[in-house]
Amino acid sequence: MNDAAPRLAALAETLMGAPLPVRIRAWDGSEAGPLGGPILVLANRRALRRILWKPGELGLARAWVAGDLTVDGDLFELLDRVGGLLWEPDREPGAEAPAKDEKAGPAALLRDPRTRAAVRGLVALARPWTRPAPPPEEAHRRGDGPRQPRHTRGSDRRAISHHYDVGNTFYERVLGPSMVYSCAYWAPGGSLEDAQRDKLDLVCRKLALGPGDRLLDVGCGWGSMALHAAREYGAKVTGITLSREQAAYARKRVAEEGLADLVEIRVQDYRDVKDGPYDAVSSIGMAEHVGADRYRTYARSLYGLLRPGGRLLNHQIARRPEPDEEAYRIDAFIDAYVFPDGELSPLGTTVGELERAGFEVRDVEALREHYALTLRAWVARLEEHWEEAQRLTSPGRARVWQLYMAASALAFEHNRLGVNQVLAVRTGTRSASGMPLRAREWPA
Template sequence: MSDAASRLAALAGDLLGVPLPVRVRAWDGSEAGPPGPGVPVLVVRDRRALRRMAWRPGELGLARAWVAGELDVEGDLYEALTRLAGLVWERDPQGGGAPAGLPGQAARALRAARDPRTRAAAREVLRLAGPWPPPTPPAEEVRRRSGPLHTRTRDREAISHHYDVGNDFYELVLGPSMVYSCAYWSEGGTLEEAQRDKLELVCRKLALREGDRLLDVGCGWGSLALHAARHHGARVVGVTLSAEQAAYARKRVADEGLADRVEIRVQDYRDVRDGPYDAIASIGMAEHVGAVRYRRYAQVLHGLLKPGGRLLNHQISRRPDARDEEYRVDPFIDAYVFPDGELAPLGRTTATLEEAGFEVRDVEAIREHYALTLRRWVANLEERFDEAARLTSPGRARIWRLYMAASALAFERNRIGVNQVLAVRTPEDGASGMPLRARVWDEHGGD
């Protein structure tokens, strides 16, 4: 089949309603699309990619082809994603011009297509795609799930899928800090410095002092627990659902001689019974809680705090949308990265915390910081990509590269945000213990 690239570019234009903004290189070696230096090239290595996209139109079909290595990008990945965002991730499904569906939903969608040109283009895609059925989904895809969202068992399986992929892999991506959440940047700083500054900021917002009990919900590889114990004299309990994270964190605790101050548990936050705590940190964990459980999450943390105790809830948010009743993540993220993850608007999060009894005292929006963090993680992965693929699988390394790069752009474009919400279990007499001036902790440690 000769000059497949020209046929693909023309068909994409017919289906999308606009010319394809990147070059295309097809499995036969042909190329087509915008000329010139700096134009990314979308490489379609195998016709199976078309079958996947035809069978599951939209993001999931693209994701399967990417994970399987049938689709790739040559050139600047960020530039390619920026050019394609308006056609794939940011298309308005209500605004017309969305591409017609193709098989397996295919026959019905083709019959329903009113534009003869669109129908002809869709049939041509099917001829290019080759024999049916499409290949099976890549092994890295989460198996089909059933039953209620966010039960203990289902949450444990979701966390294991994302975090139990090898600590060596995460070391490669995250660097020595082993912090898997937004860093806090200053001009000219390194990733390690920015992560250290984020941990210090959390401790200062919580006003930790010698001997305070801190509960670290979703403690990851133990970085915050170690920082709070080492630099603030806190006694820390860290809980995670990931056995691999817990093992790694416990070794770090032992190696630093802090076993008398830090305890790491494989435990669901709903099963913590040894309150009250002076402070609670939840850093990058609440995205796993889900709308159906979020009020209970807030109530549990409120009940675990002593009166006057502080909660620091660091959480990714999405822009509010009146059409949304649930806040599930995009299909690619759900299938390959964060199963059952949900991103709520900031207003919904703060309202639920206050409904549970908290007094919200400060909100700091730091989405630009997360974009910088993700770009640094992507750079780490790209510098040692072959090693990362050996440590997990080529498909999983490709997943992480795409999801982190796309997420960086989403933060930069204000499609999603991240916020540190500081809340207090204010006692009945109203004495919150907060400083009179906001953000005094930046200079004085919360005193």
């Protein structure tokens, strides 16, 4: 009898106390739930076992990465419909967040008489009751534990390698010729390439770069910012990254463009740069890796590397502040599969830390909608090259990037995440030289 989906739907609705937001299809071909729109497909019983062994986002992510959970239809629409099950529903800024039960999970659900029968029903459907191993794409940390410090030089190097050292050709397919892995700066009707070029140019103009200026590009990636600043503005650029694959790729690009006299690419931690002063520092999509406990060290390090009057452009993703910041938790899926040890801070926290380091913050520009557009463009490129992307990495890795980028696009669209360019100056008691008197009149 093919009745797995109706049984799943009934049990899930009991647990949720609400109707299913999407239609589901079970391993036996049965379906249940609202018609129209995408269908969530449980390809086998193992999908259910993964979700029951690790209830919440991580169990769902493991099922997705392993291919046990798929979607028939539009992934963006499905994530939008089930978003309330994966993250907090949208609420007004400043509204109280719902309480988080530290002991939530199967044991808590079994203790509750209202949900006990439903959980037992799901367990019966999931048999045999074996615990599936996590997909191989999940990050494995050395000596992980509550007493192990994060964001040491070694742990940061391993985290960066997990995310970026998955093959440069894979990133070419996703990012396109620009090889820029951060929020673009869109104009109506523009292409991804146009938007990434305009973003790099905006950064250079905010930094007031000119011929011979020394620029430190922290987290230089595949060298796109360094190349643009050298080629278009004549700057002398030092780019640093912890990824050896990125560094090799960037050096090749530098040589091919004949810019070796202007651009140096190093595999180096920002804490180990000692050859200041620089006229400017760009940090584009790197500070998310720093960690809350190390952010003051990061800000003070960059401050110390600038000459008086030198500028920092800090381009960074921000999360919404929590009413109780102690309640903030790192996203389980992102931490396990995408950015191990990555941490997001509210914009106000970032600005405060820069000011504590001695910077004068001169401009903040929010680009939230721009990142949603960028991520949707990356997802489209990934899906266009889907078969090749799986061969270049693994099917699981491709599915990680697909889910991560699609969910992130929706997070920016729904104002769960933001991204901001903060321009700060190492200045003393007098006004910073060369700053425009009117905001945002950055010289072309």
